[in-house]
Amino acid sequence: MTGGRGMEDRFDQERLGRIDAFVRERYLDSGRLPNAQLLIAHRGQIVHFSHQGAAREGGDTIDERSIFRIASMTKPITSLAFMMLVEEGRVALDTPVHHVLPEFRGLGVYDGGGAGVPFITRPTAEPMRMVDLLRHTSGLTYGFQNRGNIDAAYREGRIESWHGNLDLDGFVAALGKLPLEFSPGSAWNYSVSTDVLGAVIERVSGQPLDRLFEERIFAPLGMADTGFHVPPEKAERLTDCYTLQPGEGRVMYDRGASSAWAQPPKLRSGGGGLVSTALDYHRFCRMCENGGTLDGVRIIGRKTLELMTMNHLPGQSDLASMSRSLFSESTNGGAGFGLGFAVTTDVARSMMPGSAGEYYWGGMFSTAFFVDPVEHIHMVFMTQLSPSMAYPIRRELKTMIYAALN
Template sequence: MQTANPESCGFDAGRLAAIDAMLAERYVASGKLPNAQLLVAREGRIAHFSSTGAAREQGAPVDETSLFRIASMTKPITSVAFMMLVEAGKVALDTPVHHILPEFAKLSVYQGGGAGVPFSTRPLAEPMRMVDLLRHTAGFTYGFQNRTNVDAAYRAGKIESWHGNHDLDGFVAALAELPLEFSPGQSWNYSVATDVLGAVVQRVSGMPLDRFFAERIFAPLGMDDTGFTVPADKVDRLTDCYTFDPIKGRVMLDRGAASAWSRPPQLLSGGGGLVSTALDYHRFCTMCLNGGTLDGARILGRKTLELMTRNHLPGQSDLASMSKSLFSEATNAGTGFGLGFAINDDVAKTMIPGSQGEYYWGGMFSTAFFVDPVERVTMVFMTQLAPSSLYPIRRELKTMIYAALI
């Protein structure tokens, strides 16, 4: 790994070092997080890379080879895969989803029932379009939201289980039996929409989703350590993963040495299934920053990336006005949503330093990234603790990174 002098990238080295001290003292030494790894780059040049904490219980420290479950940071990759098919003329943003997934031809919207009582429903006001999957306005939900009778039905049917009974086709068929939370385009709800998008990519391309990712994105970008399954010869690099229990505190969720990610999943989750490294995801971010290209490999066209990173919420609204979600990987005020990314649409409303047009997302295990096309800055942050909403670490990281700009 090559790193550049921070000052040559327009950063104050002392202020970047202060971020490491904050992470080490406030989060790792205190036991809040098991580890922390931060990569900050400008124009694709790595200006700062730091790691603190152990990769596994009483094990070696995390380093640049450590593998992390990136969860919903899978979503932008799935969105890029879909837009590659748009560029090929095989599908469009306004294509009705049921044209590709005919299982969805008779979807309806929840009106009442559930919890043992048959659902009552009403027809969709508008058909679900591909753009609704990309911007989370499709009407789907997540079972873990624990908010409605619809998400309760997701839990009962184990809709989101990666090692359950469903492959992508079975997942679509099971989802088609349940009502939507709302008519497509009328609200925003964090959901399995990107998993559905992965099914679309698989159907349209005629390739299994993991193979499409590997051949069309990861190989050209040199993302050699990214995939749905950790190979046997790399399992020793996979970090332990934790969840937070209100009584016990941090408890083991998935042990690296015996991880569920060491087995091929039944459901290839375009919404959250990938494992990666900070350096691999940095390459993905740099491709986006460069307008779709990296080291001679063209993944997307420049204007396609520009389209993806505009606010696509109806009426140019923000999540504060449109979100019905109990949880998402973004703050709501001033935040729009594009085609696979949250969009910083009004910096003042976010109350965090940043740039209009900056785009980002995170994962449930507290990983995060952002791409700022104005300042030409990218960040990748890795750790392994769920839920990601537990601590304000993303806000603190952004504030301190922007404060380090000269």
């Protein structure tokens, strides 16, 4: 499917067609991915929108109505919601997190212990601030990083489980009892920071995260199929979701017909809980590309969005020098990090075609997006397989999209 009369000239249509053939031959025919949906837009107009592979085992091909678990593509939306509160003067980037979440008061940095031995901590050099949550320099972590005793404590407490026993307040309370991995601002680590940001949003706004998202972002943007769960009337549209198991290959993770996402989660995860469609996320990208407005509705200020998409790593550093993560949704070369987005700072170091200033992120089920404000293009890619970095498909897609640009 293509659209946007006159816009197709911006791309070589034969080269765009090669992308679908490449994905089909390398990833679908081989069984590596269950399906693949690719949307490419120029100046807000869709110039390519393709659907390949079954939505469910033995079912029909995915289409524009298919609903996907977008996981960490939730993070830019949560970050945008927080910045809306900043615009209203209700909180600031340099506000210490414990001013809003007193559970975090007195958090220390890991200095020993764990694995059954009481933790030893030392004081932080600087307090954790809101900007640290937005740019993942908070000292928090993810249990799946599997690097040490802090990660293990996250796993043991099932702290990150969206469908577990903790609600958002319980989640914050549990984190407040564990050490930080490093002093805030001194390193970068992909983490639950954006989930904590969701708790900040709830307490500052006085609204549950799902209601604020719906009233202030989804409804104004017309993102009718995006939320923390799939309602019964849309349940048949939710795709199957898979994971890779060593020695087994692709196995079912969550069936669309009996999905955990059919019920509202106990933990409203601002870091990874949303489901959405390619067309809905396309509208979010259009709003970003338009400087915070879409169809006459302003969601956020133009200068605020510019601030969000600058590199905010201390000293204008990059992920290659600051990251302690074993896993994130980005390769580190040539990448900085803004307020909710990774940002390309050095195209040559990224070793992919692109533009300085483009911003992007992805989700654990291999979904991805990027916005290039220089070329006025954006991409949304949907599929459902974890882990997201199992295959280099994001790099391949990006390279082929720019190769098709006239």
